[in-house]
Amino acid sequence: MVNCQVNDHNMPKIIIFTNRDLASLVNLNCLLPSIHHLVSHVFLSDKVGGAQKEVPFQLQALKFFEQNLPNELLFPAWEAAKRDLRGEHWFSFGELAQKYGIPIASCNDVRSPAALEQFRSLRPDLVLSVRYGRIFGAEFLKIPHLGVVNFHSGRLPEYRGVLAVFRALQNGDAEITGTLHFIDDGTIDTGRVLGTVSILAESNDSLLDHILRLYPAASDLLTSNIQRILAGEAIPTHPQDQGMPAYYSFPIEQEWQDFENKGYKIVDPKNYLAWMRRFELK
Numbered sequence: 010m011v012n013c014q015v016n017d018h019n020m021p022k023i024i025i026f027t028n029r030d031l032a033s034l035v036n037l038n039c040l041l042p043s044i045h046h047l048v049s050h051v052f053l054s055d056k057v058g059g060a061q062k063e064v065p066f067q068l069q070a071l072k073f074f075e076q077n078l079p080n081e082l083l084f085p086a087w088e089a090a091k092r093d094l095r096g097e098h099w100f101s102f103g104e105l106a107q108k109y110g111i112p113i114a115s116c117n118d119v120r121s122p123a124a125l126e127q128f129r130s131l132r133p134d135l136v137l138s139v140r141y142g143r144i145f146g147a148e149f150l151k152i153p154h155l156g157v158v159n160f161h162s163g164r165l166p167e168y169r170g171v172l173a174v175f176r177a178l179q180n181g182d183a184e185i186t187g188t189l190h191f192i193d194d195g196t197i198d199t200g201r202v203l204g205t206v207s208i209l210a211e212s213n214d215s216l217l218d219h220i221l222r223l224y225p226a227a228s229d230l231l232t233s234n235i236q237r238i239l240a241g242e243a244i245p246t247h248p249q250d251q252g253m254p255a256y257y258s259f260p261i262e263q264e265w266q267d268f269e270n271k272g273y274k275i276v277d278p279k280n281y282l283a284w285m286r287r288f289e290l291k
Contacts (some may be wrong), residue, residue, distance in 0.1 A: 019211065021239040022049040024153070025135040026116070026141040029053040029102070030075045031217075031284075033140045036160075038099040038223040039094060043232050045109040047239065050131060052116035053102070054142030067275050074217060074276045075090055092290060099288045120146045123175040128152050135238055137231070139224075147195055154239050157192040158203065160231060162223055164188060166249040170197035170257035174220050178210060179183070179268050180258075187211055187223050189230055191246065201246035206230045215274040221284055 019224065023049055027033040031052070056076075084101035094100065094108040098204075106113040110234055118124050133152065137143070138159040150157055163173020164186035170176075177185050184207040191200040206227045210219065237244050260268070269275075 019070060021047055021134045023047050023131065023135050023137055023235065024049060024131060024241075025051045025139045026119075026136060026143075027051065027053060029055050029080060030140065030142040032075065032220050032224055033101070034079070034102060034105075035092065035284075036126065036139050036227070037102075037105055039225050039228040040231060041109055041111075042104060043228075044235060045111060047235070048109075049133065051102075051106075051111055051113040053113065054139075055115060057140065057142035064261075065260070065262045066281070067269070068259060070275050071217060074158070074281055076171055079285075083288075087288070088253060095138055096103050096290055098290055119143050119149050125149060125152070135170050137233065137235065142263065144195060144197065145192060147271055150192060150194070154207075158234070158238070159190055159192050159198075159200070160227060161188045161190065161198050162220065163198075164204060165190060166199055166251070166253035168257065169253075169255070171259055173257070175216055175260060175268065176257055178219065178273055179264065179271070184208065184211055185219050185223060187227050188228075189227075189234060189248075199249055199251065201217070201248055202232050203244060203246055204230050212244050212272065215277040216268075217276045218280050218284075222244050 012105050023044065025037070027036065038050070043257060079101075084103065087101050090105040092104065100108060102113050105111070116124070119128070120143075128239070129147065129152055135155040136145075136153045136157040138157060141159075142187075146158060160167075161173065163169070163177060164182075165188040168176050174185055186205050186207040189203040190196075190198070191203065193200040206229075207221075208219070208222050208226050214222070234244065
């Protein structure tokens with residue numbers, strides 16, 4: 010956590026909580042051009058979920074391409090090179106902070122008294138959570154007077170939990186659906202639904218491709234709802250069926266093997282290179 014100056018409170022303010030991974034960065038690159046003037050801070054978790062005793066190789070591979078390679082090699086090199094921030098390419102976390110003048114800092118604890126006190130001092134009107142790896146407690150949820158909204162990468166309530174895109178592909182869904190919803194309490198992926206967005210499931214795309222494709226597609230959904238909430242509009246929502254299937258945890262080894270046996274790749278190197286080229290200088 011870092012202490013940051015508070016912007017003029019006359020301007021509606023959003024705090025974004027997200028994860029230090031490639032999909033979260035794709036989302037920020039799609040969102041910030043439209044709403045950066047409304048965002049006071051961005052906080053990053055370093056991972057999603059707790060420690061696992063045994064991590065399947067497939068999950069290790071996904072983490073390598075989502076986090077290790079970009080965070081430990083590519084992004085530091087780009088930031089050290091002091092690249093042109095005026096171009097139309099995508100930017101690293103550090104470059105986005107510099108380009109838009111928004112503090113971006115690690116935050117892996119949203120429940121401690123010190124963290125809660127800091128968030129109160131920032132006086133956010135609205136909190137947006139996208140891929141954030143920690144659960145907000147009841148005290149945190151009281152801080153933004155317009156609420157906390159979360160974008161979940163699965164159709165709710167069917168795919169609560171982690172790696173919802175994996176579950177949808179595993180089940181043979183024709184579309185991958187992301188859900189924007191309020192976080193009403195300390196439960197996970199259960200709040201009132203604001204809207205959804207879907208992309209086609211493509212047999213030639215990897216798991217990571219589907220994850221990354223969802224966030225550019227969701228940009229309009231997130232932007233329009235954020236602006237309407239800040240404007241004080243009464244936005245219709247609908248409750249989730251609380252009797253639907255339970256929360257999904259990380260897939261076990263056999264589930265990963267079954268997924269690959271259906272012909273899906275975890276990462277496609279050629280497609281991954283195409284994604285990373287969006288960060289190249291134009």
